[in-house]
Amino acid sequence: MNNAFSVSITTGDNPNDAVIKGINNLGGISKFIEKDETVFIKINLTMITGFPSNVNFNTLIEVIKLCKTAGAKKIYVGSFPFENLTIKDVSEELGLKEFTEYFGSELAFLDNSDKLKISKEEKLRLQKESFKEVEVQDSIIKYPKLILNVDKFICINQVNVHPLFDIHLSLLNLFSCIPFKFRKIEHQxxxxxxxxxxxxxxxxxxSRILDIYEIKKSNLIINDLFYFMEGAGPFIYKDSKINPIKHIVCGNEAIATDYITLKILGLNPKKNFLMSHWIEKNIGISNLEKINLSGENLEDINFTFKQCKKRIEDIYVQKFNIKKGExxxxxxxxxxxxxxxxKTFFLKDxxxxxxxxxxxxxxxxxxxxxxxxxxxxxxxxKTTEKREFRTIEKEGKDIKTLFLKxxxxxxxxxxxxxxxxxxxxLQDTLNLFLRYFKKSNLPTLNFYMKKLNKTQKNS
Ligand code: SF4
Structure with missing residues (x-):
C-alpha cells in the first residue's frame, strides 16, 4: 500500500449526485477509466431480496453512465450470492440481466448459471475454464478469470450493519468475488x-477476506452510505431500519476507504476486527492517517447507529429457547x-x-x-452425546425376563x-427443519425451499 490514498466524502439530494461529486473530487472518472478499457463493477448481490441487501440501483446506474462517458469498451457487473443461490436465481427475481443491459452493461454470470441444460462434464469444464488458481500466502484460491482480466475494477459497496464486523466494509464486498463454497471456513x-x-x-x-482483497485490488471504491440499514441488518427487515445518512465515500484504495467509513460511523478502526488485523499485518496505522481527504469535513459528521445484536441469546424468536454453550x-x-x-420471513410458520x-x-x-x-x-x-436428554424412559417389556415383564x-x-x-x-438447516417439523407445519418455508431447491436443480 503506497501513500497516495485519496478518499472523498460527499453528500447530495440523491445517491446519483453524491457519487458524481465523490468521483469528481478524486479527479474525475477519466482518472480511473481510459478509452476502450474493460471494466468490472463489483456490487452486493446477496439474496433474492432487494435493496439494501443488494446494491443501490441509483448508484450503480450513475457509475455505469460515468464509465461509458469515459469511453469504456465493455462494462461487466457482478458478484457471487449467499450460500447456494445462483446468480441466475437472483437475476430472475430482480430483473438484473435486463436492467444491466438496458444501461449498456452486462451482468456477468460468473457461476455459469445462465447456461441451461448442460451436462455435468460440460459444467465442470466451464468451471475450470472460468477460474484461475491463484497462490496467496500458503493457499490456492480459485478466482474468476473475468475479473482478473479486466482493465479496471470498481467496487460499489452498500454499507449496512454486520453482525461480526460491525459494518459491511468494502473488504467484505470484495470477498464475494469468489463463490460462497470457496469462502466457507470449515473445520474438518x-x-x-x-x-x-x-x-x-x-x-x-x-485471513481469507484479506487474501481475496490482495488478489485484485480495486481501482475505485465506493462505500455507499446514502441509505444505511441499522439494527438487525439487511437480510432481516424486522428489527431493522433504513437510515438516510446521505453520504457516499469514494476512494482509490479499499483499506483507506473503509478506514474513513468506519470513522464516519463513529467506530474506532483499530477496534474493528478486519481493520485491526490488516494494521497488525502491515506497516501500521501511520499511512492510514495520511489519507488525502476531500469533500465534507470528517469532524463535522456525527452519526450514531444501532448495531446488530452481538449475543445469540439476545435474539428473540418466538418458540425458540436459546441454550448457549461455548x-x-x-x-x-x-x-x-x-x-x-x-423471524423475518417465516413469522406465520x-x-x-x-x-x-x-x-x-x-x-x-x-x-x-x-x-x-x-x-x-x-x-x-458431540458434547451432548452422553447427556440425559438423549434417552427417555418408557414403559415397555423387559426382554431379559422370562415372561417379558x-x-x-x-x-x-x-x-x-x-x-x-x-x-x-442455512439452506441445509432449513431443509432439515422441513423434514423434522413436517412441511404442513411450515407452509411458507416449504414454498420458499421448493422454489429454491427447484431453481438450483435446473441451473
Ligand atoms: S461453535 Fe463449534 S461447531 Fe460451531 S463453528 Fe465453532 S467450532 Fe464449529
Missing part, C-alpha cells in the same frame, strides 16, 4: 476446545442469520411450531424439556434434531 477434524476459545474460525475468515464466531454468525431469517430448545456450542445449557431439542452444529451434537426401559430420544456442520449452513 474434531473440534478441540482451543479452536473455540481462540476463535480460530474468525482468524481464518479474516461458541465461536462460526456458529454465532450462522445462528444469527438463521434466527433472524426465521412459527405460530404452528411447538416450543423448542435451540442448543448451540460446546456443552450447552440444559434444554427446557426432552421434546424438540435442536442441536445446532457439531459442538452441540413390564418394566421401565430406556429408549433413544427421537425428539431431537441434529443439525451437523462446523458451522452448519
Amino acid at each position: 477434524e474434531d473440534v478441540e476446545k482451543d479452536y473455540i476459545i481462540a476463535d480460530q474460525y474468525k482468524t481464518d475468515l479474516i 461458541i465461536c464466531s462460526g456458529c454465532f454468525l450462522q445462528s444469527y442469520y438463521l434466527l433472524n431469517f426465521l 412459527l405460530n404452528y411450531l411447538p416450543q423448542c430448545s435451540y442448543l448451540v456450542g460446546a456443552n450447552p445449557l440444559e434444554p427446557d424439556s426432552p421434546n424438540n431439542i435442536l442441536l445446532y452444529g457439531d459442538c452441540a451434537i 413390564k418394566a421401565i426401559i430406556e429408549k433413544k430420544n427421537k425428539k431431537i434434531l441434529e443439525i451437523p456442520g462446523c458451522p452448519p449452513n
Whole structure:
C-alpha cells in the first residue's frame, strides 16, 4: 500500500449526485477509466431480496453512465450470492440481466448459471475454464478469470450493519468475488476446545477476506452510505431500519476507504476486527492517517447507529429457547442469520411450531424439556452425546425376563434434531427443519425451499 490514498466524502439530494461529486473530487472518472478499457463493477448481490441487501440501483446506474462517458469498451457487473443461490436465481427475481443491459452493461454470470441444460462434464469444464488458481500466502484460491482480466475494477459497496464486523466494509464486498463454497471456513477434524476459545474460525475468515482483497485490488471504491440499514441488518427487515445518512465515500484504495467509513460511523478502526488485523499485518496505522481527504469535513459528521445484536441469546424468536454453550464466531454468525431469517420471513410458520430448545456450542445449557431439542452444529451434537436428554424412559417389556415383564426401559430420544456442520449452513438447516417439523407445519418455508431447491436443480 503506497501513500497516495485519496478518499472523498460527499453528500447530495440523491445517491446519483453524491457519487458524481465523490468521483469528481478524486479527479474525475477519466482518472480511473481510459478509452476502450474493460471494466468490472463489483456490487452486493446477496439474496433474492432487494435493496439494501443488494446494491443501490441509483448508484450503480450513475457509475455505469460515468464509465461509458469515459469511453469504456465493455462494462461487466457482478458478484457471487449467499450460500447456494445462483446468480441466475437472483437475476430472475430482480430483473438484473435486463436492467444491466438496458444501461449498456452486462451482468456477468460468473457461476455459469445462465447456461441451461448442460451436462455435468460440460459444467465442470466451464468451471475450470472460468477460474484461475491463484497462490496467496500458503493457499490456492480459485478466482474468476473475468475479473482478473479486466482493465479496471470498481467496487460499489452498500454499507449496512454486520453482525461480526460491525459494518459491511468494502473488504467484505470484495470477498464475494469468489463463490460462497470457496469462502466457507470449515473445520474438518474434531473440534478441540482451543479452536473455540481462540476463535480460530474468525482468524481464518479474516485471513481469507484479506487474501481475496490482495488478489485484485480495486481501482475505485465506493462505500455507499446514502441509505444505511441499522439494527438487525439487511437480510432481516424486522428489527431493522433504513437510515438516510446521505453520504457516499469514494476512494482509490479499499483499506483507506473503509478506514474513513468506519470513522464516519463513529467506530474506532483499530477496534474493528478486519481493520485491526490488516494494521497488525502491515506497516501500521501511520499511512492510514495520511489519507488525502476531500469533500465534507470528517469532524463535522456525527452519526450514531444501532448495531446488530452481538449475543445469540439476545435474539428473540418466538418458540425458540436459546441454550448457549461455548461458541465461536462460526456458529454465532450462522445462528444469527438463521434466527433472524426465521423471524423475518417465516413469522406465520412459527405460530404452528411447538416450543423448542435451540442448543448451540460446546456443552450447552440444559434444554427446557426432552421434546424438540435442536442441536445446532457439531459442538452441540458431540458434547451432548452422553447427556440425559438423549434417552427417555418408557414403559415397555423387559426382554431379559422370562415372561417379558413390564418394566421401565430406556429408549433413544427421537425428539431431537441434529443439525451437523462446523458451522452448519442455512439452506441445509432449513431443509432439515422441513423434514423434522413436517412441511404442513411450515407452509411458507416449504414454498420458499421448493422454489429454491427447484431453481438450483435446473441451473
Ligand atoms: S461447531 Fe460451531 S461453535 Fe463449534 S467450532 Fe464449529 S463453528 Fe465453532
